[in-house]
Amino acid sequence: MLDRNATKENLEVKGFSPDEVVKWALANAKRPVITTNFRPYEAAILHLLTRALASIKVLWCDTGYNTFKTYEHAHALVDLLELNIQLYVPLQTSAERDVRLGLPNVDDPLHEVFSEEVKLEPFRRAMAEHKPDVWFTNLRIGQSEFRNALDIVSYSKEGVMKVSPFYHYSDKDLDGYLHKHHLPNEFTYFDPTKVLSNRECGIHN
Numbered sequence: 001m002l003d004r005n006a007t008k009e010n011l012e013v014k015g016f017s018p019d020e021v022v023k024w025a026l027a028n029a030k031r032p033v034i035t036t037n038f039r040p041y042e043a044a045i046l047h048l049l050t051r052a053l054a055s056i057k058v059l060w061c062d063t064g065y066n067t068f069k070t071y072e073h074a075h076a077l078v079d080l081l082e083l084n085i086q087l088y089v090p091l092q093t094s095a096e097r098d099v100r101l102g103l104p105n106v107d108d109p110l111h112e113v114f115s116e117e118v119k120l121e122p123f124r125r126a127m128a129e130h131k132p133d134v135w136f137t138n139l140r141i142g143q144s145e146f147r148n149a150l151d152i153v154s155y156s157k158e159g160v161m162k163v164s165p166f167y168h169y170s171d172k173d174l175d176g177y178l179h180k181h182h183l184p185n186e187f188t189y190f191d192p193t194k195v196l197s198n199r200e201c202g203i204h205n
Contacts, residue, residue, distance in 0.1 A: 006153040006161070013152050018165035021152055022052045025134050025163040033086075034136040035059045035123075038066070038074040039191070041166075041174045043081075043183040045138040048165060050081050056136075058083045059126045063118040064094040065103075065192040073186035080184075086130070088122040103192055115193040132160055139164040 013021050026032060034049050036042050036058055049056050060074070078085055090097070097117060104110040127135075139150060139162070152167045166174065178185055 004155045005151065006155055009153040009161070010151040016152075018048055018169075019052070021163065021165040022048060022136075025136070025153075025161070026053060029134040031130060031132045032134040032136065033057045033059050033130050033132040035061070035126075036138075037061065037063075037189070037191070038070055038077065038186070039189040040185055040187050041171070041178070042138060043077055043185060044174050044177045044181075045136065045166060046077060046081055046083065047181055047183055049136055050083065054082065055084055057086050057130060059086050059088065059130065061088045061119060061122040061126060063192055064090060065118065065190060067188045067190050069186055069188040070190070073184065076184060086126065088126040090118050090122055092117055106194070111193075119193050127158075127160070135160050135162050137162055137164050138166060140167055140169060 013024055016024065032053065034045065034056055036046060037060070046058065066074070077083065097114070101110050101114050101117075104114050135156065141150075150164070150167070152164055154162045154164075156162055166177075169177075175185075177183075
């Protein structure tokens with residue numbers, strides 16, 4: 001039975017720096033990827049990973065509802081870090097969806113359909129095409145109750161190793177990382193599938 005909490009793996013990386021965690025995870029990875037939505041502090045993990053493996057595939061599942069500032073930030077990081085972006089978007093346009101669904105509240109029965117269209121289906125499509133054996137994420141403790149029960153290494157429902165090098169970092173720690181490496185940040189990110197910042201969207205749980 002798969003240990004989703006990756007007890008053995010987390011004992012191996014205990015005390016490792018983020019750089020050491022990445023090196024450990026890449027040592028035997030054949031198809032590593034990193035996912036991003038260009039939310040606040042994503043520049044840190046994108047910088048960390050591309051410094052270790054410049055060609056790593058960066059899967060961006062764009063909901064189509066990002067703010068103008070987030071799109072500006074995303075394209076600035078693509079250029080700055082020379083990201084190997086693999087873009088995935090919903091199969092429907094946001095204009096067509098607005099007519100059918102609008103922007104449903106999380107308690108609306110249509111919210112499940114909305115989340116499936118804008119986030120879950122593009123994500124599954126991306127993972128199916130790239131078939132990663134190691135998936136780097138920027139999950140951190142304190143972001144949600146579900147994430148508090150994880151650690152640096154965990155496993156997805158499908159058995160893919162998820163690695164979160166900054167799992168134990170606070171916002172203040174990441175501010176220091178961004179400052180040290182002269183990286184930008186952007187806080188106007190909007191997730192249309194969430195009402196609360198600590199709500200899971202379905203990708204990680």
